Structure formats: structure tokens, C-alpha cells
Amino acid sequence: MKGAENPYDQLNNTLLTEYGLNMQATFSVRELPLVIREQIIPLLEQDAESGSLLLLGNGGKAFWQALTPAVWDSSEPLDCHSIEMARAYLRQMFPGRRYRVLYPSIEPVGLQQLGRLAGWHGDSPLKLGINPVFGLWYAYRALLWVEGALPATHPPTFQSPCLQCAEKHCIQSCPADALSEEPKYLRACIDFRLAAKSPCQSNCLARLQCPVALQHQYSSEQIRYHYTQSFETLVRWRNAGSLA
Numbered sequence: 001m002k003g004a005e006n007p008y009d010q011l012n013n014t015l016l017t018e019y020g021l022n023m024q025a026t027f028s029v030r031e032l033p034l035v036i037r038e039q040i041i042p043l044l045e046q047d048a049e050s051g052s053l054l055l056l057g058n059g060g061k062a063f064w065q066a067l068t069p070a071v072w073d074s075s076e077p078l079d080c081h082s083i084e085m086a087r088a089y090l091r092q093m094f095p096g097r098r099y100r101v102l103y104p105s106i107e108p109v110g111l112q113q114l115g116r117l118a119g120w121h122g123d124s125p126l127k128l129g130i131n132p133v134f135g136l137w138y139a140y141r142a143l144l145w146v147e148g149a150l151p152a153t154h155p156p157t158f159q160s161p162c163l164q165c166a167e168k169h170c171i172q173s174c175p176a177d178a179l180s181e182e183p184k185y186l187r188a189c190i191d192f193r194l195a196a197k198s199p200c201q202s203n204c205l206a207r208l209q210c211p212v213a214l215q216h217q218y219s220s221e222q223i224r225y226h227y228t229q230s231f232e233t234l235v236r237w238r239n240a241g242s243l244a
Helices: 015-016 035-041 060-064 071-072 077-093 110-118 168-174 186-194 220-239
Strands: 023-028 052-059 099-103 139-145
Touching: 015 077, 023 110, 035 099, 035 110, 052 060, 052 077, 052 110, 077 099, 077 139, 110 139, 168 186, 186 220
Parallel strands: none
Antiparallel strands: 023 052, 052 139, 099 139
């Protein structure tokens, strides 16, 4: 998917697109909103404001399909694939430039804020950003600081598809009733997922009911992988007392 079909594939780079990183956005660090600069600058070197950010994401099924058997030898196969492709892009297009991987990382960065600046998502009842092309089936994969300027990208403008959705099947389909539990929706979701024999341990029933961009919905294998990973993280947090 290229061009008008995917307005988020803006760097026109075959390597990124073929390996599933078909959403790209760039930002001048100096031009970022203050709240984002204050979060990112302490992670970088003194001349960081003269550089740029490169945000990479995947929309739809291509990223999963591009994973090679070799990446599964890593403890974090999706992260390793994303970082390696980002590095390969920089070596190809900007050899010799300094860069630093900001995400994936243990340090928090404002991916949702950057995604909104990039025009990648609007609001949805699920508290997940929703994209007009890929619906709920996209993800942030890598964020890098890069020395110097990068080719400019331009945020597409759109309204959230949820504004035209009268039925809101996602809300009705949530067995935890978490989407009507403002502001405690997140805790309601977590508690239900952690319950014995919960149907939400390896998928999200509400997310699966969204009618937007069904053609880009992840495969059942990919959905199971992501939600099993997040469930295991919740179990570790609970056992460590971090959810109290």
C-alpha cells in the first residue's frame, strides 16, 4: 500500500515499506512543543536541539508478515526488527550521522503525543488511537534522534472515524464494562484480564468489534502474540505488587 492509499508512508523508502514500517514521521527537535522537548532533551547530548526525530510505525499486516525466522531468536523480536530496520535506513540514506534510539527503551517518551502531531490517530472509546486508514491496527515501533535535518513529513488531516459511528459496538462488547467506567476504565480492564479464565487474556473483544479498516486487522496469530505478551506483563506487575 503506497501513495494516496497510505498517506502515512511519507519517506518513500523501499526498505522501510517492504519490512512493514509503512508509517513514518519526522520532527525538528527545535520545533517540538515544549512539553515534548522537556521530556526528550534530557535523554540526549548537548547539541540535541539541532537534530531531528524519526518516528516509525506499522499499519496493518505487513510488519508481521515481514518478520524473518532469525528475529525470533531474540527475547524482543519485534523491537529488534524495528531497530535494525531503522538503523539500516539511516545507514542507507544518511551514512555517518550520529543517532540514538529513544524507543524501544526503558525511558518513557511521549509516543502518543508525537503520533497526534504526526496526524496518525484520533480518539476512540477504547482509549487507543484510531487511524482512518488502518483503524486500530497500527503501532509505534521506533523513535530515534538523528543528527541534522531529515526529509520533512506532513501530517494528514482527518476526523476520528468514531465520530460517525453510532452503534459503538466496541463499548457494548467489552465484558469488563471498562469503557463506561471513566476515569477507572484502565483498572477495570486490568482486573478483568487478570481474572481466572478471562476471555481477554489473549485478545480484546472490544477491539475486535471495531468496524473500521477490517481489511487491515492483524492475524489471529499476531493478536494472540501481542495480548499474551501484555497479559504476562500484567501478571509480573501484579506479582511484584506494582498494581496495588
